[in-house]
Amino acid sequence: MMRRSMTLWLLLATCAGITLFLIKHEVQDREDRLNALHQEILADQEAIQVLNAEWSYLNRPDRLEHLIREFSEHHIANRLQLTSLDMLPQLLSEPGELSDANIGGNGIILPMIRPISIKAGAQ
DSSP states (O other): OHHHHHHHHHHHHHHHHHHHHHHHHHHHHHHHHHHHHHHHHHHHHHHHHHHHHHHHHHTOHHHHHHHHHHHHHHOOOOTTTOOOGGGSOEEOOSGGGGGGSOBOTTSEEOOSSOOOOOOTTOO
């Protein structure tokens, strides 16, 4: 009887030791993962700060003014960039206008002139 109870206690102690060992390693793995995530978060926050600084540098008013002058003076608009107000959709103001207009599904008057399409490879 004594041997059976001793064997049972020894078996229970061994199982408890193995369980504690496995739990300890699982906790260490999770702590390592947590530390890696914290490092990744810090690196991302630093990258965000660098990008914000870069954005502020690129959006300086004097730089933007220079770019506007440079690109607006030297490039002439082509016919695809020009349009008239007649080509733009207009909101309906009264229900009586419905009979006279080409109506889209969202309640606007569609333009009468078709936009110019560009074929692939054409210049």
